[in-house]
Amino acid sequence: MGFVVLLFLLGQVNQCTGMRSSSIGAVDAASGTITLNLAQEPPQLDSTKATDQVSGMVLGHVMEGLLRYDANDDLVEGVAESWSVTDTEANFKLKQNLLWSNGTPITAHDFVFAWRKAVDPMTASQYAFILFFIENAREITSGDMPVESLGVTAVDDYTLNVRLREPTPFFLSLTAFPTYFPINQAFYESRDGRYGANAEDLIYNGPFTISQWVHNANVRLEKNENYWNKEAVHLNVIDFAYILSDANAIINLFESGDIAQAGLNVELVDRALRNRWDIRQHVDGSVFFIEINHREERLTRNYNLRKALQYVNDPSELVNKVIKLPGNLPGESIFPVWLKGVNGKFREEFPAKPLMTNNDKAREHYALALEELGLDKITLVMLSGDNPSANKQSEYYQSKYAKELGLELKLDRQIFKQRLQKMTDGDFDLVLAGWGPDYADALTFGDLFTSWNENNRGRYASPEVDRQVDIAKNSSDAKVRMEAFARVQDILNEDVAILMNYERGSLYVVHDRLENVARRSVGPDPDYAFARIVDKES
């Protein structure tokens, strides 16, 4: 009887998971297949609603916007063949004769439909804000204007006109972002609310299509024969055959030759060295810092207290002695090193004023703070995530503040959503926080601490920061904009709006026959679209 049940269930599983024969290994030159692990299941692949990194990565392989990023992080043509951007509008000329994977032509209407969908209050897209640079987008999302009033028009099938709310010199980089990808209206409506739920609930216009998607088990991409630039695509199959988040399990798969790429954490670096794997480094673009609560009733509103914390802050020590994973950079500025400036890199043109650790000065400011606040001793609460890496960092600060200042730090460890809720409610003095870029412009970091930004969870408010960001937002002159951001950089440090921690880097290992995998700070990462399998002596 039990045996019969077992057989029945086996049959069920067979149906549900689409059983697969054993894997063919990490790279297979004969069939042009690479096998990889996916960190998590994409919640769904409707580009107007996707918010997470994994969905963005998969969408980046199977869809294409007006422009796309090449291997060097430069913007190149996608669906658009030519374009122009002014202070008030952007115009795109689309390639003709492009086809969706089901054979339907790709037209300017597909972009109008997708963008309207994304700002539609009924869609309630969490990334609607990324379209707020377009005329009326914000008003539509708040329900004050009809969706049709969005400032985007298909002049004809192959001409797209976009009216901008304010000068947006980086608008082209936005068009490579998943929320800006096109969607075919007829197909979308034929799916009856299930668009993006399964492989067959999508049509594709990118280098690959999804040929199989077994939820929580695997996602298989195959070369898109309708892709306009298919000559540049060398792989036939990208098989995300595993969906695993456990770092040890992933490296085990890499070691046994099942997958072609794997990330490393501190504990795994030695193993990688022992095996002489090809270890590579990637700066993922995110900046990490201690966000300070500037609300009225908080002790951390006291400038001398914040100054004391800044003087004991030592990002190099944090990176080298606490985090220890090579690849992370000590944080100096809210603007990370990779951001472009006027001609070169922003941080080379406008270096952040160095913040020196000085324990004596820290104690002076701490004494002043005690006096101003009329206290003998200060106790602060540090909110953080509840994972080994966050715990190591918060404990480091706890012992450091106690030792250098005699300040007591209470640790409030919360899992992801609970931490975010407490941050939003302002229920903290200090919080280990971070920020990843949405687009390739200094503004994505620059406006973070403006008084109107909902992500400014410490409610830092500085009229001067607001003014400088306004200047930057109303100009398309790179020099004017970058000088404004440089001013923001200085004010945040002088005013101790936040305490810098690090710019995140990561280490990973790649199969030695897999080349041309692009890693980026902004855009789909990693990008295997134009990767190739090379011959190595065997």
Next chain:
Amino acid sequence: MAWYTVKRLIQGIITVWFIATATFWAMHQVPGDPFIGEKAVSPEVEANLKARWGLDKPPLEQYWIFMRNMGQGDFGISFAQESRSVNDIILERFPVSAILGILAIVFAGLGGVLYGALTALYRNQWPDVLIILLVIIGISVPSFVFASVGQLVLVIINQILGFNVLPVAGWGDISHMLIPALVLGLGTMAFLTRLMRSSMLEIVSADFIRTARSKGVPSAQVFSRHQLRNAVLPVITVLGPSVASITTGGFVVENIFGIPGLGQSFVLAVQQSDYGVIMGTTVFYGAFLVLMVIIVDLLYAWIDPRVRLE
């Protein structure tokens, strides 16, 4: 027996209702909601989201809506995987957990009875000492350690042999299930071994065994017919809840071996505040556990007539 069955079923339904209610209110007390993310959403979008998911209604109304739908077997839509219904997710993932759980229970049950009987048979001799030592390890070492170590050993074996005897992780055919099921069943196996041992020892000194022996029944027959059969009763009692706990408790093992089971959704849903999936999986597992207990009770009543008489 029929009345007994009905009574147990009604009790079961009340239990499930209680589980659903308690979970519903506890869930809404936890800070954070399904829509909070690393990037704050604008107030407009948040209002749109809440309206669309009915979270703008008063909690009591939300509770009634949920209860009404649940009564019709509908748990709604997942908040995290927006285009998919909770029922679909459960139907798709439960068979995976179930098959893994059943395999694990087979390992655990067979192993537990066998080793338990062996320890009792060789009481205080070396097989007993050895097995009890292993049992202590099996009970005290958590499954994530077994899972990690098991996987690493597999990598090493595969490397030494030069080909993959068994896959390191992933999901597909029976070869993917063996090691995870073994790892998953180890704790229960150890527990059952101990239970079986003490139960066997208790029965060795029972009157009816002595009677059987004095009548001259061969010792093999005493062992198999009288001792084993009676000793296995307590094992059956715990087997039911074990089936439930093994199929639900597979989160760690599923995570490490990349198995798309329900245990994973169960835990992830809580982390993601995915209200629909939290309620769906909790009620489903609750009902499953209750059902298992009822089945065991009925089975017990069937095997042991004394229960029925009470």
